[in-house]
Amino acid sequence: MDCHCNGDEASGLFVDAVELLQRESPRFDHRHTVQHCQLATADQYRRMAALGLCVNLFSNHLYYYGDQHYEVTVGPERAERMNACASAKRAGVPFSVHSDAPVTPLAPLHTAWSAVNRVTASDRVLGEDERISVDEALRTITVDAAYLLGMDDEVGTIEAGKRADFAVLEDDPTAVDPAALRDVPVWGTVMGGEPFPAATE
Numbered sequence: 001m002d003c004h005c006n007g008d009e010a011s012g013l014f015v016d017a018v019e020l021l022q023r024e025s026p027r028f029d030h031r032h033t034v035q036h037c038q039l040a041t042a043d044q045y046r047r048m049a050a051l052g053l054c055v056n057l058f059s060n061h062l063y064y065y066g067d068q069h070y071e072v073t074v075g076p077e078r079a080e081r082m083n084a085c086a087s088a089k090r091a092g093v094p095f096s097v098h099s100d101a102p103v104t105p106l107a108p109l110h111t112a113w114s115a116v117n118r119v120t121a122s123d124r125v126l127g128e129d130e131r132i133s134v135d136e137a138l139r140t141i142t143v144d145a146a147y148l149l150g151m152d153d154e155v156g157t158i159e160a161g162k163r164a165d166f167a168v169l170e171d172d173p174t175a176v177d178p179a180a181l182r183d184v185p186v187w188g189t190v191m192g193g194e195p196f197p198a199a200t201e
Helices: 008-024 042-051 060-073 075-080 085-091 108-117 134-140 143-148 178-183
Strands: 002-005 033-036 054-057 095-097 166-169 186-191 194-197
Touching: 002 008, 008 033, 008 042, 042 054, 042 085, 054 085, 054 143, 060 075, 060 108, 085 095, 085 134, 095 108, 095 134, 095 143, 108 134, 108 178, 134 143, 134 178
Parallel strands: 002 033, 033 054, 054 095
Antiparallel strands: 166 186, 186 194
């Protein structure tokens, strides 16, 4: 079950509901997921971890709407902790990141770049201590995303017994400057074991 929760109050209500249900009828490895989870607090992440909840963080929001949130809607303090990947990691909450397409463009490397750099459109850094590494960000859009979807036995890593579906990059994303992660060229894809070069236009 996924629940759309942007604000910390919405996240808190969902956590309360899951806690009640887990007391009444415990269920393990349920992978219930808080979608967006943009303003959750450190305490809420700790409670999520204890309940086995997952989060799918809208990291693209930092770039596309971070300035507006900082200046107008939620203010500097809350904007600094938006989409808190590092807090989720510290609490032990399984998490992935997403673009919420078509709200922001579907571009997985940009989405990972947003989680790594936490830079807004005006080049403001929002919550430097919530940054994650390139390796961690690449996991969030591959194996961790597959885990949240309950599909980690089919996709998410390249190994025998799983679908031969993956992207082929022209550079090693772990070898480039983290600020250049979103600019790594995509050669193409492999689907069902068949290579498909990217369109040249």
